[in-house]
Amino acid sequence: MESDWLDLKSKLNTIFYTLAQTIDEFDISFKPEIRVADPRFGDFQVNGVLGFAKKNKKNPHELGEKLLGEAKKSEALSSFSLELSGPGFINIRLAPKFLQQWVSHFCERCDFNQWLSGKTIVVDYSSPNTAKQMHVGHLRSMIIGESIQRILRFCGANVIRDNHIGDWGTQFGILTMAIKRAKVNIFTINSSMALDEFERLYKEGVNLTKQDENCLQEARKELVALQKGDPENLKIWETINTTSYRAFKEIYKQMDVTFDYVLGESFYRDKLDSVYNELKSLGIAEEDQGALVVFHREHERFGDQPFLIRKSDGASNYATTDLATVLYRHDSFHANEIIYVTDGRQQDHFQQLFLTVERWFGAKNIDLPELKHVWFGTILGEDGRAIKTRSGESIKLKQLIDESMVRALAIVTEKNPDLSQNEQQEIACVVGIGAIKYADLSQNRTNDYVFSWNKMLSFEGSTAPYLLYAVARIHALFRKLENTTNEGNQSRSMAALSTAEEVSLARKLVDFPSIIMQVLDDLRPHYLCTYLFELASEFSSFYNANRIIGEGRDVLEKRLLLCRFTLYVLETGLHLLGIETLEKM
RNA sequence: GUUCCUGUAGUUCAAUGGAUAGAACAUCGGUCUCCGGAACCGAAAAUCUGGGUUCGAAUCCCGGCAGGAACGCCA
Numbered sequence: 229m230e231s232d233w234l235d236l237k238s239k240l241n242t243i244f245y246t247l248a249q250t251i252d253e254f255d256i257s258f259k260p261e262i263r264v265a266d267p268r269f270g271d272f273q274v275n276g277v278l279g280f281a282k283k284n285k286k287n288p289h290e291l292g293e294k295l296l297g298e299a300k301k302s303e304a305l306s307s308f309s310l311e312l313s314g315p316g317f318i319n320i321r322l323a324p325k326f327l328q329q330w331v332s333h334f335c336e337r338c339d340f341n342q343w344l345s346g347k348t349i350v351v352d353y354s355s356p357n358t359a360k361q362m363h364v365g366h367l368r369s370m371i372i373g374e375s376i377q378r379i380l381r382f383c384g385a386n387v388i389r390d391n392h393i394g395d396w397g398t399q400f401g402i403l404t405m406a407i408k409r410a411k412v413n414i415f416t417i418n419s420s421m422a423l424d425e426f427e428r429l430y431k432e433g434v435n436l437t438k439q440d441e442n443c444l445q446e447a448r449k450e451l452v453a454l455q456k457g458d459p460e461n462l463k464i465w466e467t468i469n470t471t472s473y474r475a476f477k478e479i480y481k482q483m484d485v486t487f488d489y490v491l492g493e494s495f496y497r498d499k500l501d502s503v504y505n506e507l508k509s510l511g512i513a514e515e516d517q518g519a520l521v522v523f524h525r526e527h528e529r530f531g532d533q534p535f536l537i538r539k540s541d542g543a544s545n546y547a548t549t550d551l552a553t554v555l556y557r558h559d560s561f562h563a564n565e566i567i568y569v570t571d572g573r574q575q576d577h578f579q580q581l582f583l584t585v586e587r588w589f590g591a592k593n594i595d596l597p598e599l600k601h602v603w604f605g606t607i608l609g610e611d612g613r614a615i616k617t618r619s620g621e622s623i624k625l626k627q628l629i630d631e632s633m634v635r636a637l638a639i640v641t642e643k644n645p646d647l648s649q650n651e652q653q654e655i656a657c658v659v660g661i662g663a664i665k666y667a668d669l670s671q672n673r674t675n676d677y678v679f680s681w682n683k684m685l686s687f688e689g690s691t692a693p694y695l696l697y698a699v700a701r702i703h704a705l706f707r708k709l710e711n712t713t714n715e716g717n718q719s720r721s722m723a724a725l726s727t728a729e730e731v732s733l734a735r736k737l738v739d740f741p742s743i744i745m746q747v748l749d750d751l752r753p754h755y756l757c758t759y760l761f762e763l764a765s766e767f768s769s770f771y772n773a774n775r776i777i778g779e780g781r782d783v784l785e786k787r788l789l790l791c792r793f794t795l796y797v798l799e800t801g802l803h804l805l806g807i808e809t810l811e812k813m
Numbered sequence: 814g815u816u817c818c819u820g821u822a823g824u825u826c827a828a829u830g831g832a833u834a835g836a837a838c839a840u841c842g843g844u845c846u847c848c849g850g851a852a853c854c855g856a857a858a859a860u861c862u863g864g865g866u867u868c869g870a871a872u873c874c875c876g877g878c879a880g881g882a883a884c885g886c887c888a
Contacts, residue, residue, distance in 0.1 A: 491853095510870090517885075533816090546887075573882060612880085683825065687851040690875085758828095761837090
């Protein structure tokens with residue numbers, strides 16, 4: 229079997245497109261629109277005849293007949309059964325023999341490296357602000373970004389993981405003002421207490437700026453002083469950042485998230501003046517109410533809702549550093565594509581940023597990287613509002629992670645009291661973290677979702693524990709086979725796939741490549757989650773109804789093949805979601 | 814006010830304009846001397862509303878209703 233059969237959906241698209249070109253009634257505008265079919269009708273279906281017939285005012289049934297006629301003559305399609313049905317669908321059914329060949333050929337060898345090779349993609353994710361601990365609001369960018377990044381890399385892209393930390397913003401003005409007013413010596417605070425103290429001072433500062441206009445002015449001045457290089461402010465700033473980043477790193481370690489670069493906003497501080505100057509001299513930016521702004525006159529909203537790139541007090545902001553960052557990623561990383569993973573509330577900001585960059589790079593006549601904003605919704609509490617603690621504070625990420633592991637440990641000790649404490653602890657770690665990640669990734673990212681411990685850590689349904697259990701079971705089977713030498717031997721003969729469960733499991737395995745393709749198109753990992761759950765569920769049905777050991781060697785061989793491929797896809801898939809797997813749980 | 818997002822079984826979520834809207838949880842009822850019962854099988858149960866486009870609409874367009882969000886010196 230040729231390697232281009234790996235993604236059956238694409239392959240069938242190509243075949244049907246090519247066939248159609250040999251028929252007079254079709255032309256190059258024809259798109260076969262192959263999709264996975266409802267099992268009632270087949271494995272795949274050609275949907276495109278209907279649309280094409282409509283556009284060209286032809287009879288869909290007649291066109292379908294013609295295409296079907298050619299398809300039936302095609303050698304490439306000889307092992308498929310084809311039929312015309314409904315208003316003009318062509319249903320495609322794979323023979324069990326073909327499925328078996330496909331599974332044997334690609335077992336543990338799904339190589340998608342060619343799909344994105346040669347492409348350099350910067351993924352900008354996590355990106356918390358310093359001076360505060362990470363809270364639930366920082367969870368989704370980290371989890372979704374990590375998963376997307378892994379998938380892009382798996383498909384062969386040269387991925388650059390960049391944590392664009394917010395370490396140069398207004399919070400430092402407020403915090404510095406508060407520190408100086410309170411006369412706190414932050415350099416002598418015990419480092420484990422420091423973050424709490426910064427947070428307390430920050431809150432105090434925010435209150436002061438709200439109550440007292442002078443304090444607000446003072447905070448702004450402190451920020452400007454910092455941005456101009458005032459030594460004292462720089463020293464305070466540095467201490468706060470170091471402390472914050474140390475805390476971030478602990479969370480990243482637990483969550484198995486790593487970056488190639490941590491180039492925060494401050495990294496771009498000496499690259500901002502040239503942004504102002506260029507945008508001004510190119511006539512893109514203009515002064516308005518003392519600030520430097522960019523209007524997009526042609527745009528329905530951004531015509532009078534400007535993109536503010538320098539505040540009237542001369543300080544830079546988010547927009548300024550983001551502009552400098554795009555240029556840097558173009559110049560230094562040669563990025564073909566930049567993906568920003570942030571909250572949906574920043575949609576306007578990124579639209580304005582992208583429009584501005586488009587004009588800027590256009591005027592400079594340099595290549596524009598493809599810019600994508602991958603945004604997500606809010607995590608809600610059981611009351612349907614943004615999740616908060618009882619006292620109205622945002623929940624600290626560290627506490628959330630710890631609680632998840634404690635809850636997982638309680639379940640593991642109850643279900644598996646025989647395991648050693650170390651093993652239980654390790655399992656609880658993987659299950660607890662995996663549950664948080666899966667609960668997030670399994671939902672369409674553009675929707676808000678309700679956070680629920682019970683649902684997340686349940687061992688039933690579309691959850692991390694259910695998937696991890698399926699993986700552990702297959703490992704257990706292999707362990708058992710290693711110990712029973714008489715049946716574990718290699719055998720050349722393999723029985724043909726025959727039972728309904730075998731066929732439908734094989735049928736599910738075939739979809740893996742096109743699911744990855746689908747995730748790539750939309751950058752929505754929930755497609756992968758849905759698929760993995762369906763696969764695990766299909767496997768469980770198969771495993772429940774079909775004995776593997778004790779049915780003879782040729783049966784053992786074919787069923788083991790299915791187990792091996794299932795394990796490979798589940799482990800690969802979970803890894804692409806950023807979820808660790810276990811051999812025992 | 815302008816703009817964006819979201820309304821799908823009791824609940825939490827799926828569904829690239831395609832055929833009879835698919836799962837999970839909960840509910841009810843089954844399987845089993847079972848390679849890990851943390852399993853498997855089955856039943857009942859849903860597209861906010863009114864128009865429109867289309868051979869075909871949960872999906873696209875227009876109008877309501879409901880919830881959330883963004884709209885110049887926060888990120």
